[in-house]
Amino acid sequence: MSDYGVLVRTAMALGPVLAFLAILNWSDSYKxxxxxxxxxxxAAGGAMASLxxxxxxxxxxxxxxGNLAYAMGVAPLVEEALKATFVIWCLKRGKVGxxxxxxxxxxxxxxxxxxLENLYYLYQLPxxxxxxxxxxxxxxxxxxxxxxxxxxxxxxxxxxxSRGALQRAWLPGLMVxxxxxxxxxxxxVQPVVTTLLMLLVLPGxxxxxxxxxxxxxxxxVGKGFDRDQELLALIxxxxxxxTPLGRYLxxxxxxxxxxxxxxxxCLLRLQAELSIAAKGALLLxxxxxxxxxxxxxxxxxxxxxxxxxxxxxxxxRSVGRAGLLALRPLNPGRDRDRWQREFLRAGxxxxxxxxxxxxxxxx
Amino acid sequence: xxxxxxxxxxxxxxSGRLDAASCAEARDLLDEIHESCLIDFSSLDxxxxxGLGLLVSVQRRLMAKEAxxxxxxxxxxxxxxxxxxxxxxxxxxx
Numbered sequence: 001m002s003d004y005g006v007l008v009r010t011a012m013a014l015g016p017v018l019a020f021l022a023i024l025n026w027s028d029s030y031k032x033x034x035x036x037x038x039x040x041x042x043a044a045g046g047a048m049a050s051l052x053x054x055x056x057x058x059x060x061x062x063x064x065x066g067n068l069a070y071a072m073g074v075a076p077l078v079e080e081a082l083k084a085t086f087v088i089w090c091l092k093r094g095k096v097g098x099x100x101x102x103x104x105x106x107x108x109x110x111x112x113x114x115x116l117e118n119l120y121y122l123y124q125l126p127x128x129x130x131x132x133x134x135x136x137x138x139x140x141x142x143x144x145x146x147x148x149x150x151x152x153x154x155x156x157x158x159x160x161x162s163r164g165a166l167q168r169a170w171l172p173g174l175m176v177x178x179x180x181x182x183x184x185x186x187x188x189v190q191p192v193v194t195t196l197l198m199l200l201v202l203p204g205x206x207x208x209x210x211x212x213x214x215x216x217x218x219x220x221v222g223k224g225f226d227r228d229q230e231l232l233a234l235i236x237x238x239x240x241x242x243t244p245l246g247r248y249l250x251x252x253x254x255x256x257x258x259x260x261x262x263x264x265x266c267l268l269r270l271q272a273e274l275s276i277a278a279k280g281a282l283l284l285x286x287x288x289x290x291x292x293x294x295x296x297x298x299x300x301x302x303x304x305x306x307x308x309x310x311x312x313x314x315x316x317r318s319v320g321r322a323g324l325l326a327l328r329p330l331n332p333g334r335d336r337d338r339w340q341r342e343f344l345r346a347g348x349x350x351x352x353x354x355x356x357x358x359x360x361x362x363x
Numbered sequence: 364x365x366x367x368x369x370x371x372x373x374x375x376x377x378s379g380r381l382d383a384a385s386c387a388e389a390r391d392l393l394d395e396i397h398e399s400c401l402i403d404f405s406s407l408d409x410x411x412x413x414g415l416g417l418l419v420s421v422q423r424r425l426m427a428k429e430a431x432x433x434x435x436x437x438x439x440x441x442x443x444x445x446x447x448x449x450x451x452x453x454x455x456x457x
Contacts, residue, residue, distance in 0.1 A: 222412040277449065
């Protein structure tokens with residue numbers, strides 16, 4: 001086959017899913033996912049594809065099923081479960097916090113999976129007709145991305161970053177996408193119709209997810225920013241005592257030592273400051289600016305963030321789990337604390353062991 | 364009560380609370396600004412994220428014309444909040 005033929009087949013097999021991913025990222029007005037992180041998601045998807053190849057090969061042999069039966073019944077479960085494992089890991093570590101970045105995480109992971117799969121088939125079946133690569137590029141590859149994106153969005157929507165809810169939410173989400181994947185494989189007896197149908201439905205789903213996601217994000221930034229700056233004003237102006245917040249903190253003295261209550265107040269203040277930094281950065285990105293603590297920032301803003309993140313961790317250890325539980329009512333926005341810290345940590349380029357701890361967890 | 368006035372030298376004076384409710388009024392005046400402009404916050408009691416979003420969008424528009432907003436008379440608290448939010452790199456603080 002001519003080089004031109006190989007080139008066209010490769011472009012058809014790999015191009016559509018990458019174009020779809022680029023559109024998803026371009027449509028994110030808050031630029032929640034950095035290009036480097038997208039590459040990480042793609043690579044992780046590729047790793048899952050390698051694992052799935054090994055597992056599928058062994059199971060095919062063990063089960064003795066025919067290829068078609070296996071593709072409809074077992075492969076979807078293996079492949080979606082592997083991709084879901086990486087998505088759950090990212091959700092647990094606060095790598096994504098909203099519907100939009102969850103959709104990008106999921107689609108990029110699925111895209112990475114299908115890119116490696118298609119590259120393998122391009123190598124194995126170079127003579128396959130062009131229509132095969134059109135179907136695999138526009139159909140199978142986009143299906144992989146779509147299914148994992150739907151999984152990530154479903155799980156995030158049901159858990160909103162809460163680790164406890166994550167345990168309960170991932171299984172139903174996985175069942176949904178396994179059924180979608182198996183249904184797609186079954187419908188591939190009519191590949192062109194199935195592919196066209198999917199290409200009609202999937203953009204609509206993403207349009208709805210983005211519209212809902214960006215509205216939630218705008219509200220979270222707006223209300224959260226105002227609440228945090230009011231809390232900060234109360235704490236700094238020393239007027240805390242005359243407010244419900246102050247009376248609640250005073251009541252804590254009956255249960256906690258005075259120095260611990262003082263640490264709690266410091267923790268509240270630092271949480272508010274870090275929250276303002278994260279929301280301020282999102283407000284700027286929404287209007288096309290780069291956040292102050294990113295690459296282009298002055299060094300001391302980033303190092304100030306590093307110091308605050310470390311101090312928050314120290315204070316959390318100091319007040320302990322009981323203290324953190326006592327502070328819960330004072331931080332209604334806590335479900336995204338993990339994401340917020342990860343966003344600030346990644347933005348201020350902290351490496352190595354300065355990660356926010358995941359055992360203490362935010363309050 | 365929110366109030367926004369522009370004096371003969373072009374300086375804009377804000378007073379009261381700039382929040383979601385008063386943003387429309389502020390936007391009407393700020394949309395008329397097409398060159399660098401000084402904003403005086405001495406009499407402003409409170410600015411919500413909606414107000415900050417408005418100022419950022421105006422700044423974005425002006426920077427495209429090589430112009431920009433600078434802030435004067437920020438209260439210590441507001442100065443801290445804007446610095447924390449990373450706005451120091453976007454606006455000039457006098």
